[in-house]
Amino acid sequence: MNVVILAAGQGKRMRSDLPKVLHRLAGRPLLDHVLAAARAIGAKKICVVYGHGGEQVPTALPADDVVWVKQSPQQGTGHAVLQALPHLDPSGPTLVLCGDVPLIRTETLNRLIAQAADGTLALLTVELADPSGYGRIVRNADGAILRIVEEKDADDAERALHEVNTGILVAPTGRLARWLPALTSRNAQGEYYLTDIVGLAVAEGTPVSSAQPEAEWEAAGVNSRAQLAALERIYQGRVAERLMEQGVGLADPARIDLRGELHCGRDVFIDINCLFEGRVELGDGVVIGANCVIRDCSIAAGSRIHAYSHLDAASVGQNCSVGPYARLRPGTVLEREVHIGNFVEVKNSHIADYSKANHLSYVGDSEVGRRVNIGAGTITCNYDGVNKHRTVIEDDAFIGSDTQLVAPVTVGRGATLGAGTTLTGNAPPEALTVSRTKQVTIPGWKRPVKKGA
Numbered sequence: 128m129n130v131v132i133l134a135a136g137q138g139k140r141m142r143s144d145l146p147k148v149l150h151r152l153a154g155r156p157l158l159d160h161v162l163a164a165a166r167a168i169g170a171k172k173i174c175v176v177y178g179h180g181g182e183q184v185p186t187a188l189p190a191d192d193v194v195w196v197k198q199s200p201q202q203g204t205g206h207a208v209l210q211a212l213p214h215l216d217p218s219g220p221t222l223v224l225c226g227d228v229p230l231i232r233t234e235t236l237n238r239l240i241a242q243a244a245d246g247t248l249a250l251l252t253v254e255l256a257d258p259s260g261y262g263r264i265v266r267n268a269d270g271a272i273l274r275i276v277e278e279k280d281a282d283d284a285e286r287a288l289h290e291v292n293t294g295i296l297v298a299p300t301g302r303l304a305r306w307l308p309a310l311t312s313r314n315a316q317g318e319y320y321l322t323d324i325v326g327l328a329v330a331e332g333t334p335v336s337s338a339q340p341e342a343e344w345e346a347a348g349v350n351s352r353a354q355l356a357a358l359e360r361i362y363q364g365r366v367a368e369r370l371m372e373q374g375v376g377l378a379d380p381a382r383i384d385l386r387g388e389l390h391c392g393r394d395v396f397i398d399i400n401c402l403f404e405g406r407v408e409l410g411d412g413v414v415i416g417a418n419c420v421i422r423d424c425s426i427a428a429g430s431r432i433h434a435y436s437h438l439d440a441a442s443v444g445q446n447c448s449v450g451p452y453a454r455l456r457p458g459t460v461l462e463r464e465v466h467i468g469n470f471v472e473v474k475n476s477h478i479a480d481y482s483k484a485n486h487l488s489y490v491g492d493s494e495v496g497r498r499v500n501i502g503a504g505t506i507t508c509n510y511d512g513v514n515k516h517r518t519v520i521e522d523d524a525f526i527g528s529d530t531q532l533v534a535p536v537t538v539g540r541g542a543t544l545g546a547g548t549t550l551t552g553n554a555p556p557e558a559l560t561v562s563r564t565k566q567v568t569i570p571g572w573k574r575p576v577k578k579g580a
């Protein structure tokens with residue numbers, strides 16, 4: 128099976144400098160969704176016809192199984208497929224997909240392919256309440272397909288037809304090689320229409336059949352930003368349905384966004400307005416509070432991420448509590464039952480079991496032992512303006528509030544740092560270390576008074 132994806136068009140109505148097929152749906156370029164559809168039906172080699180936007184398109188989606196074919200200038204869909212022809216194996220059929228129709232399902236494509244057995248030309252068509260903009264399927268009185276007429280070339284009777292061409296078809300490749308060079312551009316748009324192969328097939332007695340998708344949105348193309356946003360909602364709605372079928376609790380299926388993969392254990396609950404990106408794993412019983420953004424993380428069983436937290440490339444162990452308003456940056460590893468509270472930022476740090484940083488802290492490039500308490504307002508000063516340095520805090524240490532740990536520095540096992548300490552040298556184990564000017568009281572001191580008062 129040959130696959131050709133048409134992706135050379137400009138997408139004028141997007142009003143964008145970015146080629147249309149690189150606009151993103153669920154975080155991935157539209158064309159990437161279509162490539163995935165082609166791979167899902169088992170295509171080993173995929174021809175992508177590109178053109179508008181130049182090398183941006185192949186550069187954005189490098190892949191070993193793609194043959195990039197440049198179409199320049201872009202003279203229509205028929206001209207586009209003609210450019211791919213030299214790369215196609217004439218012994219098998221050719222499936223034509225559109226780079227701007229991202230939600231086509233594998234089952235539908237397989238049904239269309241089944242229709243195309245024995246040299247039949249198979250078209251994917253759909254009945255639309257509002258067919259405007261699409262090419263119409265013209266049938267004879269017996270219901271046999273005669274041709275496709277583009278809207279701009281259609282007469283009133285043809286325009287009144289509701290069955291439209293989705294742009295997706297399967298054609299016998301040998302015949303395609305005959306039909307494509309025979310196309311003319313004598314039409315309203317002065318283009319070589321791929322759709323005109325239908326009339327040629329009928330004229331020479333090649334059977335033409337059609338298949339329909341189960342859902343209208345499978346065949347929906349993206350021509351404008353409004354259509355892209357509408358397809359995004361459809362995609363996300365399906366994601367939410369699938370999650371709930373798997374047993375995930377969603378406070379509101381209309382308010383979750385997935386731009387990647389989400390793997391959930393049993394009895395996970397996700398509150399409203401959460402965004403998941405990259406690959407995220409949530410263990411059994413994990414609860415995600417409202418308005419969290421979670422990218423490339425694994426969160427183990429029993430942990431709770433409270434509202435408004437932002438987690439990026441972090442690993443959270445079992446029964447941890449994170450947030451509200453916490454930020455875990457890349458390289459953060461929390462072991463079991465760690466508590467990270469509000470306005471705490473952790474980066475590239477390992478925090479062992481039962482340790483806590485509950486309020487207003489920055490922990491960066493650190494190794495934190497077990498049962499450590501990090502007081503409010505503690506900051507690791509890990510950057511000297513040139514290099515990053517590590518802070519080590521051993522088991523059972525207690526870090527008083529408003530402490531600065533000027534790395535590289537080590538706080539020994541069981542050590543206590545007094546509040547307000549600026550630690551510039553190591554703190555020995557089991558002792559109190561404090562750096563602070565002694566408190567003084569000046570008796571009888573008077574506040575200055577305003578002059579002339």
Ligand code: UD1
Nearest residue numbers: 133134135136201202203204207226261262292293294320
């Ligand atoms: C096309 C069909 C129309 C169908 C509609 C479905 C033709 C002539 N018309 O119309 O029957 O109802 O799709 O969405 O085929 N492209 C190229 N090179 C070109 C022109 C287009 O690669 O020279 C690509 C575009 O990037 C796009 C696809 O082909 O992915 C369809 O092109 P577009 O201009 O959107 O065609 P429509 O006018 O929508």
Ligand code: CA
Nearest residue numbers: 227348349350
């Ligand atoms: Ca289109």
